[in-house]
Amino acid sequence: MTRRLLLLLPLVGFLVLGGFLYQGLSMNPFERDSALMAREFPAFELTTLADPERTVDASLLEGQVTLVNVWGEWCPTCKQEMPQLLDLADRGVRLVGVDYKDTREKGREFLAEFGNPFEVNIFDPEGTLGFDLGVYGAPETFLVDAEGVIRYHHTGYIKPEDVREVIVPEVERWRE
Amino acid sequence: MARVIRVVLAALILLPLLAQSASIEIRQFDDPVTERRYQELTATLRCPKCENQAIGDSDSPIAGDMRDRVYEQLQDGRSDKEILDFMVRRFGDYVLYNPRLEGRTLLLWGLPAALVLIGALVVVLMVRSRRQASARRLSDAERARLDALLNRERNE
Numbered sequence: 244m245t246r247r248l249l250l251l252l253p254l255v256g257f258l259v260l261g262g263f264l265y266q267g268l269s270m271n272p273f274e275r276d277s278a279l280m281a282r283e284f285p286a287f288e289l290t291t292l293a294d295p296e297r298t299v300d301a302s303l304l305e306g307q308v309t310l311v312n313v314w315g316e317w318c319p320t321c322k323q324e325m326p327q328l329l330d331l332a333d334r335g336v337r338l339v340g341v342d343y344k345d346t347r348e349k350g351r352e353f354l355a356e357f358g359n360p361f362e363v364n365i366f367d368p369e370g371t372l373g374f375d376l377g378v379y380g381a382p383e384t385f386l387v388d389a390e391g392v393i394r395y396h397h398t399g400y401i402k403p404e405d406v407r408e409v410i411v412p413e414v415e416r417w418r419e
Numbered sequence: 420m421a422r423v424i425r426v427v428l429a430a431l432i433l434l435p436l437l438a439q440s441a442s443i444e445i446r447q448f449d450d451p452v453t454e455r456r457y458q459e460l461t462a463t464l465r466c467p468k469c470e471n472q473a474i475g476d477s478d479s480p481i482a483g484d485m486r487d488r489v490y491e492q493l494q495d496g497r498s499d500k501e502i503l504d505f506m507v508r509r510f511g512d513y514v515l516y517n518p519r520l521e522g523r524t525l526l527l528w529g530l531p532a533a534l535v536l537i538g539a540l541v542v543v544l545m546v547r548s549r550r551q552a553s554a555r556r557l558s559d560a561e562r563a564r565l566d567a568l569l570n571r572e573r574n575e
Binding site: 272275276277278279344370374375376377378379380 | 467468470480484508509511513
């Protein structure tokens with residue numbers, strides 16, 4: 244009898260493998276953990292979008308929980324995301340922008356047209372900071388705690404419901 | 420008129436060629452070994468934006484940036500491992516087409532090897548049990564019966 248049951252072993256193995264692969268079909272390959280989670284925000288030295296004379300570095304992000312949003316004038320989703328960012332700023336979240344692979348004029352035009360929820364915008368025309376952040380598209384959003392450590396990474400579009408359901412709870416969690 | 424058409428046609432044929440050549444960077448290498456390492460690295464690093472392309476095959480901007488970094492770091496004399504580490508620190512294990520052997524990937528690497536071993540063990544056990552079955556000594560009764568059968572013809 245046990246020998247008979249042993250013959251079922253390959254079938255069981257096949258079913259386990261099949262289930263595993265079936266589950267993989269519905270997984271989103273873009274929903275993966277950031278490699279930078281729980282690591283310090285990468286060092287950088289760049290000028291601000293508003294003032295080419297003013298240089299900022301990672302110390303900009305120390306002292307309070309900050310939401311860093313990577314955007315660009317060339318990115319259509321960033322335009323759709325703007326109302327959510329303005330909403331977050333209204334709720335008292337500190338926002339810092341990274342104008343990624345953009346020109347100064349276009350970046351400024353973008354803010355003039357769609358609003359500016361950012362305390363400061365870091366101007367990253369070559370995408371060097373973006374690269375060190377592991378950004379492979381915009382928009383991407385990072386939550387940085389008061390010690391300058393990355394605590395949350397949102398890849399892609401922040402939906403209107405994400406503001407209340409995801410972002411605000413994360414901000415509050417790391418404020419404590 | 421015919422001339423205009425000819426020029427337009429020539430332009431239409433040449434245009435895609437131009438677009439194609441625009442996406443391939445021309446890289447200068449000091450030696451063929453570095454060049455080969457560049458080809459290998461850009462073929463084993465996976466583009467984080469496009470779903471299943473190596474950075475060497477992809478036109479996406481991030482793949483271009485990654486190729487630039489690979490090239491720069493090769494010129495700086497970094498080792499392959501240093502370059503791969505550099506990419507993994509930023510983009511995660513996702514960018515490695517060859518997952519590394521570590522705690523989390525032990526099952527991935529170990530399972531096929533374990534299955535081969537189990538298979539080999541089963542084959543060995545089966546062969547051995549079959550050999551033992553055929554080499555079994557005959558009991559006295561069986562031997563007597565065999566003798567009887569063999570001698571039957573002779574006695575008849």
